[in-house]
Amino acid sequence: MTPWARKRSIWVFHINAASCNGCDIEILAALTPRYDAERLGVELVPSPRHADVLLVTGTVNSMMKDRLKAVYDQIPEPKHVVAIGACALGGGVYKECYNAGRGIDSVIPVDLYIPGCPPRPEAIIYGILKLVTGGPPDPVEVEKPVVQ
Amino acid sequence: MSSDTVAELAARLGGSIVSHVKSVDLVVPPDKVLEACKTVASMPGFYHLSTITGLDLGEEIGILYQFWQGKSFLVVRTALPKTNPRIKSITESLPSAVLYEAEIQDLLGVAFEGNPYLGKKLLLPDKYPANAPPPLRKEADPDKIRKLLELD
Amino acid sequence: MPFGPIHPSLKEPEYFKLILEGERIVQVVPRIGYVHRGIERAAQERTWVKNIYLFERICGICSFAHSLGYTHAVENLTAFEVPKRAKYIRLIVAELERIHSHLLWLGLVGHWAGFDTLFMWVWKDRERVLDLEEAITGNRVHKSYSTIGGVRMDFPDGIAAKIKSDLEYIEKRVDYYETLVQSEETFSVRTKGVGRITQETARKLCPVGPLLRCTGIARDVRVEDPYAAYDEVPPRVQTSNDGDIASLLKIRLNEIRESSWMIKTAVERLPLGPYKVSVPRVVPQGESTFHVEAPRGELFYFVKSKGGSSPERVKVRSSTVANILTATEMLKGHTLADVPIVLTGMDPCFGCMDRISVVEAGKPKSWSISGEDLRKYGIEYYKGRKSR
Numbered sequence: 001m002t003p004w005a006r007k008r009s010i011w012v013f014h015i016n017a018a019s020c021n022g023c024d025i026e027i028l029a030a031l032t033p034r035y036d037a038e039r040l041g042v043e044l045v046p047s048p049r050h051a052d053v054l055l056v057t058g059t060v061n062s063m064m065k066d067r068l069k070a071v072y073d074q075i076p077e078p079k080h081v082v083a084i085g086a087c088a089l090g091g092g093v094y095k096e097c098y099n100a101g102r103g104i105d106s107v108i109p110v111d112l113y114i115p116g117c118p119p120r121p122e123a124i125i126y127g128i129l130k131l132v133t134g135g136p137p138d139p140v141e142v143e144k145p146v147v148q
Numbered sequence: 149m150s151s152d153t154v155a156e157l158a159a160r161l162g163g164s165i166v167s168h169v170k171s172v173d174l175v176v177p178p179d180k181v182l183e184a185c186k187t188v189a190s191m192p193g194f195y196h197l198s199t200i201t202g203l204d205l206g207e208e209i210g211i212l213y214q215f216w217q218g219k220s221f222l223v224v225r226t227a228l229p230k231t232n233p234r235i236k237s238i239t240e241s242l243p244s245a246v247l248y249e250a251e252i253q254d255l256l257g258v259a260f261e262g263n264p265y266l267g268k269k270l271l272l273p274d275k276y277p278a279n280a281p282p283p284l285r286k287e288a289d290p291d292k293i294r295k296l297l298e299l300d
Numbered sequence: 301m302p303f304g305p306i307h308p309s310l311k312e313p314e315y316f317k318l319i320l321e322g323e324r325i326v327q328v329v330p331r332i333g334y335v336h337r338g339i340e341r342a343a344q345e346r347t348w349v350k351n352i353y354l355f356e357r358i359c360g361i362c363s364f365a366h367s368l369g370y371t372h373a374v375e376n377l378t379a380f381e382v383p384k385r386a387k388y389i390r391l392i393v394a395e396l397e398r399i400h401s402h403l404l405w406l407g408l409v410g411h412w413a414g415f416d417t418l419f420m421w422v423w424k425d426r427e428r429v430l431d432l433e434e435a436i437t438g439n440r441v442h443k444s445y446s447t448i449g450g451v452r453m454d455f456p457d458g459i460a461a462k463i464k465s466d467l468e469y470i471e472k473r474v475d476y477y478e479t480l481v482q483s484e485e486t487f488s489v490r491t492k493g494v495g496r497i498t499q500e501t502a503r504k505l506c507p508v509g510p511l512l513r514c515t516g517i518a519r520d521v522r523v524e525d526p527y528a529a530y531d532e533v534p535p536r537v538q539t540s541n542d543g544d545i546a547s548l549l550k551i552r553l554n555e556i557r558e559s560s561w562m563i564k565t566a567v568e569r570l571p572l573g574p575y576k577v578s579v580p581r582v583v584p585q586g587e588s589t590f591h592v593e594a595p596r597g598e599l600f601y602f603v604k605s606k607g608g609s610s611p612e613r614v615k616v617r618s619s620t621v622a623n624i625l626t627a628t629e630m631l632k633g634h635t636l637a638d639v640p641i642v643l644t645g646m647d648p649c650f651g652c653m654d655r656i657s658v659v660e661a662g663k664p665k666s667w668s669i670s671g672e673d674l675r676k677y678g679i680e681y682y683k684g685r686k687s688r
Contacts, residue, residue, distance in 0.1 A: 018335050022360025022441040025404065032423035046672040062273045062297035063333050093357050096345060097338035098283050098290035099272075101299045118360065118441050169376045171589045196519075197506050198591065198600045199617035214589065214602070218524055221589050244506035247330070247621055255340075271336040283341055290341055 009041040010132055012082075013051035013075065017068050017104065019058030022118040023085035027055060030121035037125050048074040053128065056108075057118075059087040059094050060101035072108045080131055083110045084124060086117040093117070154222060157187055171214070171221035178235050184224045185213055185238045193218050200248035202256040204286045209233045209256055213245075228258060237262035257282035273297065316628070316643075321661045323635045328628035332621070343614045348374055348583055351611065353444055358618060360441050361404060364397045365594030367446040369601040370614070372527055373590035374448050377583050377605050385573045386450035390528040392566050393436060393445055394592075395559040399470065400429040401595035402552040405647050406477060409549070412640040413490050414679035418480065425473045428466045435459055450576025460567050467560040474556050481549055490682055491545040495630040495642040498543060507626035508619050509597020510555070511646050513539045514547035521593035533562050533569070545645045581609050594619050596647045620648050637681035640674050 016024050030037045031044065045051050048071045060068055072081070083104050086092035094100035104110060114127040154174055158165050161184055163176035176184050189195045196216040203210035205227065213224040228235055237260035239246050250265035252258050254272045269276065272283070277296055281288040294300050315334060319327040339358060343351045356367040368390060375382060403426040410418030430440045436456060437443035445452055481487050497507075502515040512519060518537045522530040538554040540547035585607035591600045596619035604613040627646040634642060639656065656674065659666040 018337060020335075020357045020360045020363075022357070022363070025360055026441065029423060029427070032420055032427070034424055034427045046670070046676075058335075059337060060299075061333075061335070061337055062275070062299060063336070065298070093354055094337045094339070094342065096290065097342040098288075098293040099297060099299070099336055099338040117357075120440070168587050168589070171587075195503075196598075198598065199602075199615070199622075201602050201613075201615040203604065203613055212602070214600070216525075216591070216598075223589070243504055244622075244625060247332075247624060248617070269333065270331060271333045273333060283338060288341075290338065293338075 009043055010053055010128065011043050011045045011051050012053045012055050012128070013045055013048045013071070014055040014057075015068060015071055017056055017058035017064040017088070018061040018100065019085065019087060023057035023087075023116075026118045026121050027057070027084065027124055030124045035121040035125060037121075037128070040125065040129065042125070042128055048072075049076065051075050052079065053131070054079065054081045054108075055084055056081065056088050056104050057084050058104075059091055059097075060104050060107055061099045065101070065107055068104065068107050080111040081108055082112045082114060082127060082131060084114045084116075084127075085119060086115060089113050089115055157184065166225075171223050173212075173223045173225045175225045178226045178228055181211075181213070181224060181226050182236055182238050182241065185215075186241050188213075188215050188217075188222055188224060189242055191217070197242060197244050197248075200245060200252060202252035202258060202284065204230075204256065204284060206230075206286065209258055211235065211252065211258070213238070233258040235260060237266075239263055255282055255284040257285065316656045317659060317666070318631070318636070318639070318656060319659045319661050320636075325631050325634055325636075325639075326661060328631050330624050330628060332624070340614055340616065343611055345610060347581070347609050348448060348611065351614070352447065353442075355614070355616065356442050356444060358616060361401050362397060362594040362596060362599070362619070363442050364393055364445065365592055365599050366616070366618075367444065368394060368528070369590055369592045369594075369599050369616075370603070371446045371448050372592065373588045373601040373603040374583055374605075374611075375579070376588040376590060377586045377603065378448075378579055379584075380449055380577050380579050382450050383574045383577055384529070384571045385455075386575050387529040388533075388566050388570050389436075389451050389455050389575060390446060391530060391533060392455070392563050392570075393433065393443065393451075394528065395563045395566075396429055396433050396436075398559045398595045399556050399563075400426055400433070401647075402556050403429065403470075405552060405644070406549075409545075409641065409644055412644050412675050412678070413487055414675075415484070415487065418477070421473075422477065425470060428470065432459075432463055432466055435462070447576060449579040450574070452576070454575045455570065463567055464564055467564060471557055471560050474553050478550075478553050486682060488546065489685075490638070490641050490678070491549060493542075494545045494634070494638055495645055496543050497626060497630050501629055502543075502626065505625045505629060506622060507597070507646075508622045509593070509595070509647075510538075510548055510551045511597065511623050511626055513537065513551055515543045516541040521591050521598050525591065527590075527592060529566060533566050535559070535562060545641055548645050582607065583609075583611075596620060597622060620646065623648075635681070636669075636674060637678040640671065640678050 083089055088104045091102035095102055112127055112131045116123055158174055161176050161180040163174055166173040198214045198216045201212040208227040210227050215222045249260040249263045250270035254270055317329040318325050352367050355370045356363040358366050403422050407419040407422035434440050437445040499515045502512055516539050518539045520537045522535055535558050538551045540550050583605045585605055588603045591598050599619050600617040602615040603611055606612040623646040630642050657666050657668050
């Protein structure tokens, strides 16, 4: 159990900016008992006004651009933004599509990028911990799937 | 219940039949589409409108009303001139067509007269410029559209 | 107004506009541009195989169903027959995906109804299914496993016993969840008789999948139009007659059991032989129509080739779009408290729930409400009713 987690929780607000939901379900999976990000103090909050960290998935199409900015503005300082998945990083597989952006950092500033399509829940937890501690966290014990 | 076979229906409406893998096209002129769809929907057995597909064929825009009839697809097919792509909506008789027609309105610039989304957008942003070609038309350039939508 | 904080009016369209008269919803107007990316257009510039990676990412939950629909549609234009072993493997992975999708849904229903414990338990069990998918295909979500001509890698050796034991575990858990959702009163009051849809409405509005089968209409693409190995391992179609959310629960849990049986059977009967056949880069000219039974229902693909190395047109009609009209019909007559559960009933994508606007009939003002606020409102509303 990493030391900082006893000091404070990280409240994250998640927004899906035109994503296929793959990253979104891996984020949710990170909170479920197998990976259990909650024991590390990571909690999903229902409103950006309560958040410390904004998790963004998706390519940010033209309909989501303004909404993403508006949500970002609602988060009080100090705030951090995590771009999760290949789409949020640089458009992912949709970068040729006419209604897909090429990375959320053209809309809001990003502090941390977690690549993957989608990234595994372990990678998401690793990334968030790295953001908060500023360095590699202690190894996270996860029950690994075993195939004979 | 309609007891027309597809061949009888084609003859009655002045259309033709084209076979593909897994589907049969009933090709009719645009003004016969509503009658064709209503007849297909009342053929024996349960009808299911899987979807409606729009195709840019160059000079024309093809509209395919794709019905699943339990063993194969029966497609009522027509073509509209690109210079004036208007056709009567089938939603009054076949309400399941609403969203499928609306999608073709947005992406290919066809007007389905009587569709509740006519003049409004279902998929594209409201700010999609009225003078830009609809995105699935051959003359539309995805890169230009991205710029118009401020995505670059 | 009795529900949550009002969001700043952002002057953009929302997924669902609910029009109320008094407390009751009288009309629902969907507007679904939030996830529109322009995939069909982009597909015209990518090669046939590269498009598999594009189309499977239309949805992260039924990604394999999308790749199956696309690869089958393209294969129909070629002269090549997919080997039998590949057909069985495709069935196994497709049914694993159905199980994971239905478990995901069950967890979400728990979440929306206020039972986060159910959500946690179900998603923990779901991880076993994802482990199996990963062991077979190499990935949990976007598996890129179906290719044109078969599957990308062979079925691994030595995994049959683990599949059997994991599925037996899942079946036991499903039995437990079923008694839980039926016996918990707060749960059953939110699902029995809620969202009633009749056969007559279903015939008019053409929904697909469990939403269609909950009205008693026994239609399933795997049975009507078998693909992969479904002609040799057909499912028993699960239906119910009540057309409500409780029926959808029953059907999806039964489908998990049915999928489990199909996977075990297919693994036992897995034929030897090649797992794919090589198909040329260029696909002959023609038009092909195909549909598969994704976890949410009929998924439709139309492919047109002009004889090149890229398609001329690909049209996708996802299962959720076919169900939106029926779901909006289900909402009529209900109050805001039932919105989360009824909308979840059709098993939509996440984003759909994010933004809902409420209009009172005849009044010009509208309020924006988030899915989360609706969820809380629903939980409080039903708690209040119970204590009376």
